[in-house]
Amino acid sequence: MVDDARRFFFDRYNLSPSGLQNFLNVAMERGGDYADLYFEYRSSSSLLLEESLLKSAQQGISVGVGIRVLSGERSGYAYTDDLTPEKIIQAARTAAQIASGPARTHIVGLHASVSARPSLYPVALAPTDAEINAKLDLLRRADHAARAFDARIQQVRVGYADEVRRVLIATSDGALAADVQPLVRLSVFCLARDGALSQRGASGGGGRASLEFFQQTLTPETIGREAAREAIVQLHARECPAGEMPVVLGPGWPGVLLHEAVGHGLEADFNRKKTSAFSGLVGQRVASDLCTVVDDGTLPGRRGSLNMDDEGAPTQCTVLIEKGILRGYMEDRLSSELTAAARTGNGRRESYAHLPMPRMTNTYMLAGSDDPQDIVRSVSRGLYAANFGGGQVDITNGKFVFSASESYLIEDGKITAPVRGATLIGNGPDVLTRVSRVGSDLRLDQGIGTCGKEGQWVPVGVGIPTIKIDRLTVGGTAQ
Amino acid sequence: MSSGNGLADLAGRILQAARARGATAAECVLRESRELSATVRLGEIENLKEAGGRGLGIRVFIGHRAASTFTSDFSWPAVERMLDSASAIARVASEDPFAGLPDASELGQAEGDLGIYSPEVAAVTAEQAVEVARRCEAAALAVDPRLTNSEGGTFEAATSRKLFANSLDFVGEYRRSSCSLAAVPIAAADGEMQRDYWFSRAHAPADLDAPEEVGRIAAQRALRRLGARKIPTARVPVVFDAPVAGSLLDHIFQAVNGDSVYRGTSFLANRLGELVAHPAVTVVDDGLRWGGFGTTPFDGEGVRRRKTVVLRQGVLESYLLNSYTARKLGLRTTGNAVRGLAASPGVGVGNLFLEPGDQSPERILAGISQGLLVTEFIGMGVNLVTGDYSRGACGLWIENGELAYPVEEITVAGNLKDMLRNIAAIGNDLVFRGAVAAPTVLVEGLTVAGR
Numbered sequence: 001m002v003d004d005a006r007r008f009f010f011d012r013y014n015l016s017p018s019g020l021q022n023f024l025n026v027a028m029e030r031g032g033d034y035a036d037l038y039f040e041y042r043s044s045s046s047l048l049l050e051e052s053l054l055k056s057a058q059q060g061i062s063v064g065v066g067i068r069v070l071s072g073e074r075s076g077y078a079y080t081d082d083l084t085p086e087k088i089i090q091a092a093r094t095a096a097q098i099a100s101g102p103a104r105t106h107i108v109g110l111h112a113s114v115s116a117r118p119s120l121y122p123v124a125l126a127p128t129d130a131e132i133n134a135k136l137d138l139l140r141r142a143d144h145a146a147r148a149f150d151a152r153i154q155q156v157r158v159g160y161a162d163e164v165r166r167v168l169i170a171t172s173d174g175a176l177a178a179d180v181q182p183l184v185r186l187s188v189f190c191l192a193r194d195g196a197l198s199q200r201g202a203s204g205g206g207g208r209a210s211l212e213f214f215q216q217t218l219t220p221e222t223i224g225r226e227a228a229r230e231a232i233v234q235l236h237a238r239e240c241p242a243g244e245m246p247v248v249l250g251p252g253w254p255g256v257l258l259h260e261a262v263g264h265g266l267e268a269d270f271n272r273k274k275t276s277a278f279s280g281l282v283g284q285r286v287a288s289d290l291c292t293v294v295d296d297g298t299l300p301g302r303r304g305s306l307n308m309d310d311e312g313a314p315t316q317c318t319v320l321i322e323k324g325i326l327r328g329y330m331e332d333r334l335s336s337e338l339t340a341a342a343r344t345g346n347g348r349r350e351s352y353a354h355l356p357m358p359r360m361t362n363t364y365m366l367a368g369s370d371d372p373q374d375i376v377r378s379v380s381r382g383l384y385a386a387n388f389g390g391g392q393v394d395i396t397n398g399k400f401v402f403s404a405s406e407s408y409l410i411e412d413g414k415i416t417a418p419v420r421g422a423t424l425i426g427n428g429p430d431v432l433t434r435v436s437r438v439g440s441d442l443r444l445d446q447g448i449g450t451c452g453k454e455g456q457w458v459p460v461g462v463g464i465p466t467i468k469i470d471r472l473t474v475g476g477t478a479q
Numbered sequence: 480m481s482s483g484n485g486l487a488d489l490a491g492r493i494l495q496a497a498r499a500r501g502a503t504a505a506e507c508v509l510r511e512s513r514e515l516s517a518t519v520r521l522g523e524i525e526n527l528k529e530a531g532g533r534g535l536g537i538r539v540f541i542g543h544r545a546a547s548t549f550t551s552d553f554s555w556p557a558v559e560r561m562l563d564s565a566s567a568i569a570r571v572a573s574e575d576p577f578a579g580l581p582d583a584s585e586l587g588q589a590e591g592d593l594g595i596y597s598p599e600v601a602a603v604t605a606e607q608a609v610e611v612a613r614r615c616e617a618a619a620l621a622v623d624p625r626l627t628n629s630e631g632g633t634f635e636a637a638t639s640r641k642l643f644a645n646s647l648d649f650v651g652e653y654r655r656s657s658c659s660l661a662a663v664p665i666a667a668a669d670g671e672m673q674r675d676y677w678f679s680r681a682h683a684p685a686d687l688d689a690p691e692e693v694g695r696i697a698a699q700r701a702l703r704r705l706g707a708r709k710i711p712t713a714r715v716p717v718v719f720d721a722p723v724a725g726s727l728l729d730h731i732f733q734a735v736n737g738d739s740v741y742r743g744t745s746f747l748a749n750r751l752g753e754l755v756a757h758p759a760v761t762v763v764d765d766g767l768r769w770g771g772f773g774t775t776p777f778d779g780e781g782v783r784r785r786k787t788v789v790l791r792q793g794v795l796e797s798y799l800l801n802s803y804t805a806r807k808l809g810l811r812t813t814g815n816a817v818r819g820l821a822a823s824p825g826v827g828v829g830n831l832f833l834e835p836g837d838q839s840p841e842r843i844l845a846g847i848s849q850g851l852l853v854t855e856f857i858g859m860g861v862n863l864v865t866g867d868y869s870r871g872a873c874g875l876w877i878e879n880g881e882l883a884y885p886v887e888e889i890t891v892a893g894n895l896k897d898m899l900r901n902i903a904a905i906g907n908d909l910v911f912r913g914a915v916a917a918p919t920v921l922v923e924g925l926t927v928a929g930r
Contacts, residue, residue: 132568
């Protein structure tokens with residue numbers, strides 16, 4: 001597959017190792033420490049079924065190359081969507097502006113890197129090449145399942161999106177790497193109505209896979225029913241309580257807590273610049289000893305997984321927090337060079353038009369030993385958060401939020417009434433120190449996450465077992 | 480970039496070729512853009528980016544079946560492949576009687592200068608961009624010794640040219656430019672770090688605020704956050720500082736957006752003509768405001784832009800619609816279609832604003848014995864189906880009419896239906912920093928959750 005990706009660019013755009021070498025030479029003709037080329041050919045399609053009609057169907061292609069020159073802490077960047085040699089050379093000269101003086105490295109000959117491990121996402125038929133009727137069938141099945149769930153389901157919207165990204169990376173230190181990255185996602189939104197009450201529910205899933213994902217791993221029926229169930233449950237939800245209280249997070253998607261509370265704060269760029277609330281805390285306690293958190297880009301077929309990151313480095317499983325102690329950060333090339341840290345395969349970018357930076361892949365907490373039901377039983381009055389929308393964090397002061405889309409009161413050790421969605425807010429460096437129970441039921445999310453940072457969006461995964469946080473501020477309205 | 484008529488010729492050829500493939504109607508959009516950005520951090524260049532891109536999008540109809548395709552490759556074989564796949568997938572799409580181009584009588588464009596393009600933007604050099612970014616950051620860091628770190632000063636400039644044509648013989652084209660300047664300093668004291676920012680944005684470089692002014696305000700905003708506390712949970716008046724009050728208008732927009740109205744996913748669906756907000760509230764969308772950040776001569780479907788009163792003295796007077804949502808609701812389009820390259824048109828704002836009141840922000844604060852001034856929200860905790868509202872916030876505590884101390888790690892919660900009615904004061908400080916703008920707003924009856 002890697003060879004296919006390389007040949008794809010070489011054949012279609014008349015590229016060759018010596019041609020790439022020449023572009024790199026131009027990029028470094030004014031000096032600099034390093035240069036790289038990132039070629040991307042992204043083909044995508046999406047479908048929208050609404051009112052049981054296929055209302056919108058799209059397909060598209062975007063192609064381009066991004067050229068980067070590094071000089072100390074400086075990055076020069078240029079891109080072009082015209083892959084003729086003249087335009088690429090022009091972009092290389094633009095990126096070169098950042099540097100001055102003689103090049104501090106000499107450019108070594110390109111050699112194709114051969115990965116020892118098999119692809120994490122081999123697909124026989126790329127999702128973008130599947131028959132549109134096969135995709136439409138998935139939408140109809142999800143729509144039908146959602147409508148059949150309950151007569152109060154009034155509106156169902158089913159979205160499908162796929163893409164295949166072909167990537168070729170050439171670097172001034174001689175690496176030539178390529179990858180083919182498929183991605184699919186199916187999502188369902190439901191509106192339930194009961195008299196004057198209306199509520200919404202949503203679910204979705206996918207991964208780096210072909211359409212077979214929806215036959216084998218997660219069916220459209222499951223997604224449709226789940227969205228419908230959430231809307232129905234929420235119809236008669238009460239006001240959510242306000243203030244500090246114990247919070248139990250259910251397994252799976254609530255792992256977005258880790259993504260916001262600690263994940264972003266452990267990205268190496270913020271720590272190199274000392275702008276993160278976690279700066280300088282390696283080796284120190286940032287969580288209770290029940291907490292071990294990893295970022296793992298190597299899980300087969302997962303939405304956040306990659307064979308290599310967008311700088312050509314192999315992905316890996318990086319331990320961020322081990323039994324409560326901060327072990328390390330997620331690194332891209334620039335930060336690892338400047339701080340003499342090992343690269344972790346976390347250099348990612350949205351597209352050829354963007355500079356890479358440290359980003360998460362699949363971030364999750366390892367399972368503990370508690371029975372999830374015991375964890376709920378240990379709370380006399382608190383909140384059980386089963387599902388979330390999204391979240392956000394202020395890296396510098398560490399404050400993070402995440403918004404519950406399905407949550408319940410815990411009263412005398414039992415999950416009782418559903419309450420209206422509310423935002424939970426906490427402080428990243430100390431929220432995990434208040435984790436007093438960790439369940440044995442680690443679950444990863446179904447493959448719906450997209451993370452934004454400095455205007456760039458990339459697919460990610462999260463996961464968590466059931467956990468209890470002794471104290472967290474819940475942003476409800478009931479006092 | 481291609482010259483003068485190149486884009487129009489290509490558009491004409493695309494529409495003709497679409498018809499030849501059996502399309503009963505078609506539209507296409509072609510865009511070229513350039514960007515330059517420079518970030519300076521702690522006095523050194525951090526990033527310098529300069530690039531250009533282009534793209535084209537096609538939508539074809541076969542009767543009432545529609546499909547869209549897009550590509551960044553303008554070569555004719557690539558365009559033909561896009562046309563082939565568009566007509567192939569349109570045949571699979573469902574017959575939707577409401578789908579189609581706008582009525583021909585709605586098409587049109589504003590004439591004359593709209594104040595949205597300055598050729599000066601394209602003339603900015605990388606050296607100038609770096610210099611302005613450097614001055615902006617330096618001004619911020621010079622304000623106080625507690626400003627010890629920074630995420631940098633940034634200058635960005637962008638220009639774009641867009642051509643839109645459809646098979647009803649509409650052809651329109653415009654250029655837009657924008658430039659912006661920002662500083663993100665970090666203040667530190669007693670082991671605490673706080674970041675804040677300030678920015679200036681304009682269509683022409685000469686209309687930007689001075690870098691020194693932007694830097695100084697950013698510094699003051701970061702400094703005033705130091706020493707932040709968490710406060711006990713309470714129900715208090717909440718003042719939305721003008722730069723964050725626009726978020727209330729974002730929610731109003733989402734609730735009057737034709738898509739959420741016909742889908743019934745808005746708390747303002749089926750409420751036309753009703754009093755839904757305090758009588759002091761008038762909200763207007765003006766797609767032709769001179770120099771507005773949302774101003775264009777025509778909308779994403781080639782429909783004339785216009786001014787629409789959304790809320791007049793608290794009464795819901797109009798939704799914001801494109802031609803599809805208008806047909807679904809039995810109404811006329813309000814010229815609010817937006818279209819990227821990739822998709823069928825959605826609904827977007829022109830320039831949406833809350834009409835200012837007559838009180839200064841200081842006077843609004845003076846009337847509050849205990850309350851909260853919100854200066855930043857984080858998170859997206861708004862449910863437009865129910866109006867439920869719960870967002871993370873930070874800001875300043877108000878005591879006896881004065882700002883007492885900074886607060887953080889709190890949430891502000893209520894329901895938008897009540898919040899719109901409980902707007903108790905509107906400031907006189909309306910400034911457009913984007914396509915959505917509001918003056919300072921006081922909302923009563925919200926729950927602030929903290930300790």
